[in-house]
Amino acid sequence: MTIRVLVVDDDPLVRSALRLMLGGQPDVEVVGEAADGREGLALAESLRPDVVLMDIRMPVLNGLEATRELQRAARPPHVIVLTTFDADDHVVEALAAGADGFLLKDTPPPQILDAIRTVAAGDPMLSPSATRTLIDRLRAGTSTERVADAEHRLALLTERERDVALAVGRGLSNAEIAAELYLSVPTVKAHVSRLFENLVVTNRVQIAICVHDAGLV
Template sequence: MTIRVLIADDEALLRMAFSMILEAQPDLTPIAEAEDGATAVRLTTELRPDVVLMDVRMPGTDGIEATRQIIRTCPRTKVLILTTFDLDEYAFAGLKAGASGFLLKNARPEDLLTAIRTVAEGDAVVSPRVTHRLLEKLRPHIPDATTTARDERLSALSARERQVLVQVASGLSNAEIATTLRLAEATVKSHLGRILHKLDLRDRIQAVIFAYETRLVHPA
């Protein structure tokens, strides 16, 4: 199945570069380009791409607001935030707006391609470092163990699924979890898919928050 991608960036050369990288892949197709957030929202509504590569800093409607509008009107479309700046405010705002991932523009082409395929499959792409920084922000708001009721949804998880969820909450990637638990990476992805389904969670980030809120894992 071909993954249809919309590229939103105010720099024409970057749009061209991303498009050329995608066109070289048999399973990825760039279908449109947008130079600002408002155009990205309009084209997404018209074309319904599978993934939007979204720059943060664009004239007019910025990438964060465009992401928020796209997720609200086209919930099946996944948004992958791309930025030159490794700042918490961009990562957290993008994830809060509904983005499925956060990637720096200086990432290797193979990492970009992997990220697009990952979010298209319904998973999230957030580096362990960003995950840990997100948890640092959340820590003051996590209820104390003595006042937190164990979420009944945890009982729906198998022992292995709980193990996988703990590793996800620790910020490990699927490949790292596979190595740690001595599983195939495809098996880890299957477990994660079942975890999200059973817990009625949208993505990896919500799974991390759930694990901490239910005290399945504890802040360091």
């Protein structure tokens, strides 16, 4: 199955580089390009991509707001935020708004491809070189109210759901969680689906944020 990708970035050189890099892959197709978030939303609605590579800082509508609006669709695409270190504050908010992960713009091409395939399969992807910075910022900026809210939501889970939530918070894939907890992959997927409902979140990254807010990972 071909993964349909939409590139949203106001830098034409970045768009060209991504299209060139992804164009040679048999399982990935760049179906469109947009120079700002508003144009990206329109193309996402008409082209129905599987994955959107979303820049943060753009004119007309930035990537943060565009990501938030994409989540309102009946079947939203997966979103990977493209960023630099000095945009980490925005990345935290973008992940909370529903992005499936983020990559630094200087990420090597093979890792970008891996990220696209990973999120298309339903798993989050956080750039290894920036994950620690993100976690540190989350912990430093976690208010008492956010901690209490996260602890309350996690307290409502069953023991097994909590185990799965902690594993998601550590960045494990469904297959890795299944192996660690001695469960089948379909069972893990079922637990993750219930976590979306019980924690009132829309993706795995938001589960991880909740776990981090509670100080459990």
